[in-house]
Amino acid sequence: MPIDVGKFLKSPEYEIKITTYRDIFQVEALERDRFGEEYRKLSACIMMGRNDLKKMGLKAGDRVRVSNNCGSVVVEVKETKREEPGGLAFMVNSPWSNALVSGDTGGKGIPEFKNINAKVSLVKDEVTTLESLIGIFRK
């Protein structure tokens, strides 16, 4: 059997800026069942423009690790309907995006929810579960 060398190679990482937004379908899913599959599907994802996806060798449906010094999550890639400015990605406001938001507010109490610096790389890992995001808080 040939050895799959690829799986030992680390995928390249790309710098990206992320801004968060609200989505009515995700809010609806949140109201109904914040632990449900629908909410996870609509939350654990990152939207990027076609050019950025091409540059990073990604396609819709891929899973990526999005990480910075605040945290790291694995989410699904989605393609925006329109072309976006290069280097800008979008995540709906959720526990997944909040894993990447800095808690340092400069003493002002308002975190940078809409201006997140992170690195993105293709992975084969499963999408981060909600349980793993709250696990460390359990007493």
Place this chain on the structure above:
Amino acid sequence: MVTCTGCGLLCDDIEVVVENGKIKETRNACRRGAARMRGCMNRLSPSVNQKPSDIKNCIRKAADILRNARSPMLFGWSNSTCEAQLKGIQLARKLNAAIDDTSSFCQGILIEKVLQKKFRTCSLEDIRDKADVLVYWGSDAQDSLPRHLSRFSYFPRGESRQRGYEEDRIAIAIDVRESNTAKICKGHFYRIPLKGDWDFILALMDALSGKVPSYDSKKMLELASIMKKAEFGAIFLGIGLTYSIKEDFDILQKLADMLPNINIMPMVGPYNMRGFNEALFKETSFVNRVKFDGKASHDSSYSIVEALRNKSIDTLLIVGSDPLSSLPRSAISHLANIPIICIDPCVTLTSRIASVTIPCAYSGVENGGSAVRMDGKVVELTKILTTNFPSDEEILTRLTEAL
């Protein structure tokens, strides 16, 4: 007709079909409102230390925890009735506790400016009847206040705007993203870079003063011309703008001063966030981030984010909010160290780690009361369904008595 508690619009034209004690169908409600009225799948159960209990025992245990706390904080409040909010403020006074709400990390600063009358503002009915220029700035109303455009701003016929959006009204979107609202503002979408709002305001002020703006001069002059000609306009300020310019709202005031026919209106997501802000403002002159200690002190260190970051609170009572879901994970590790008392209709991420959980009724569905709409109008809420769950107001009353 009943009132929807899905968002800060508090739409009062909702029809509901009730069958077997449940809301089977809603008419006129948006997707968000309908979901809120139908309720969650996972109702919260009473528990102490993750073990099933009854509400009476939970209240007793919560009182014990609060009695022994040296620096408690009471947080949440944006999804509670005005009556419950007042009980919460009274409880905070009694306990010498800090009290804060979700406006602390979104629109609180703006609402405070409006209550201090630093911005010219108006009612949603004024917008519907008179407005000809509508500016959505850092706000995707279509997704966060879904009936804003259809009930009050762009689409309806108003007293002085009988031709609606076809001829009488111009909608403008200023955003970093072509949101669903921006898509409606065809031809009047101004895309700005991340954190570009400050430069955009400066350029717009240049254009309004007759100078050539340094930033996209052609489009900026066009925007300035539309805003100058407005007979009755409104800028709807969303959290996109708030997060971008943070506390530097003086520049926005200067812009508003240059536009005498334009009103300023903060967009408010949760249904009664403004109610809490107004109630606390009336009692303390501050809309959030207050610590009672004989007198009321206000400081950013009493904000939920800073209090958790600085580990300056030793107990957290949460009413109708889920900080574990809505706040940055890197700021809230202290939640793992302190007792949490959670009052909510539903299981939340935070309730899963709480020491005491107390289920309450869905306000505006299972109990009535009043709430303050995003523009300051007081609206009565209707009880639609009968439930055995006590309201959050009742739980707070019993908790105060138990103390």
